[in-house]
Amino acid sequence: MNILFVADPLEHFKIYKDTTFSMMREAQRRGHRVAACLPQDLSWTSGGLVTASVRRITLTGDKKNWFTEDAVERVALKDFDAVLMRKDPPFDAEYIYATHLLEQAEREGARVINSPRALRDHPEKLAIMEFPAFVTPTLVTRSAAEVRAFHAEHQDVILKPLDGMGGMGIFRVKADALNLGSIIETLNKDGAQTIMVQRFVPQVVEGDKRILIIDGEPAPFVLARIPQGTEVRGNLAAGGKGVAQPLTPRNREIAEAIGKQLAPRGLLLIGLDVIGDAVTEINVTSPTCFQEITEQTGFDVPKMFIDAVERQLAKPR
Template sequence: MSQPASSGAKRPLKVAVQMDHISTINITGDSAFALMLEAQDRGYELYHYTPERLAMWGEKVMCRVEPVSVKDEADNHFSFGEPQRVDMSEMDVVLMRQDPPFDLAYIAATHILEKLSKTTLVVNDPISVRNAPEKLFVTQFADLMPPTLITHDREEIDEFRNIHGDIVMKPLFGHGGAAVFRVTQDDLNYGSLYDFFSVTFREPWVIQKFLPNVKHGDKRILLVDGEFAGAVNRVPAAGDLRSNMVRGGSAKDSDLTEREREICARLGPALKEQGLILVGIDVIDGNLTEINVTAPTGIRAIQKLGGPNVAAMVWDVLETKLKNKEG
């Protein structure tokens, strides 16, 4: 990491954002965009790139980036400077914010960014992101979850249905509510759905007991460095199981219940220890269902409903970590 100018003046942080191309995002709900707006307000130098531009030359990581400025204005939300080829160790912070799927390309990016560990703060920590697939990591807290099965085996799913009745089936590495199905105990489509999953997803699937109170909301709770930061209750649209806002769910403000505070307290130390600075957990009727560590959303929805500025909390934590590292 380069040092401040000899005059003693504090130089702006250099921040690179690894993301899906900024031209494709929906700024009304994109948490990466919220983090970029806050970074710009603080006078940081912002750079944008997409993951395929990373290049590892032995121990060195190079990338073609664009200086970027952002504006909270639909269809006019960014402008680029001239592209530059940079040594990524010159960056103070890299935000790893591209959306899943959590596939081999995603994993490869974590291996490349891991090379920056001695010079640059990568958020979230790429080793922990790689080792914490969201629908598997959560099973470390099985006592906080609804009954859950991870499998590809038909007989195991049949046994689970016999015990729990209505279930939810979803791909292990899915995201954004895609391919999430409720299967009732007498559902005649079950066999066809099993066949569809078999030819579509090679990895195991997540099978969970259906929670009827999902109709009242699936709460997204954000934690920053292991501490509760804000929450939003996502209510499914009429006729839909899924509460994800990209699937038509609506955002409602929400306070934490005693059970939800217990969940945050249980998860916080493990998240902090693993360098998972911005995490979104999903809770339905007091049941922890997912721990989202790749590119969790919710920052903008929380602030629009009168909640705290979670992006500012994130940057406060990162500034402190950088100061401690330099010290």
């Protein structure tokens, strides 16, 4: 099987924790061939096919020089058995354009995971709107007045941009409303940008849990990302400590309900963020934490994922 990963530059991978790397390693272990490209390597010409300038690579097992480049060639995406879209956010216009190119490749016969249309239809912050029973009180708005009213009602809130990742741009404002006006101006740029405000969930001290849902089924362990020191963010990129834990019965119930609805739409891999029992985000672009869970528990998440990819490809088109 030939697999193309549409991802960030290989030279930027931190392979000791990178989930895309763990997918590549498991695919190669099974004898599959691995290639990679950037979103900007995709192109289409009328009368032709969606193609990409791809790097055929072999993983070496060396921590420093972790891959060798076997060839660079332009290939039609339909000629791969699977195309895995693993580009990190931001979910900006260029990301959306890439999904349109990938959707055209699907029309030409490519198998793209996650589905390009599903990626567009489920922006990670806003996808929770479909599941109000599972979320903490939340406001999505451009209006500074609405943000102030929401804060006045809930007293302790989290404000965040819609296009961030890794905890970027997240602010907590307590009952004293200290710097609320400045934070609103910073995030919504005088009403030019939509932001999200959520009631603070105090259980974050126990960890912002990443639940991985693969082909509709939650992995049996989660990664609780625990804020350190005075930091309110548990994101690993923001210094949080990742501690693997068994999936609780309630979290399983939530994950199965969401997975049952979203997996049939072409979302083979979902990273659910849950604080306490409140869903805060539904990550579908490039969910992470495979290696942390596998190393701490022995449960092989990359194996579970590549098993699901192989099942997907075995289905009739």
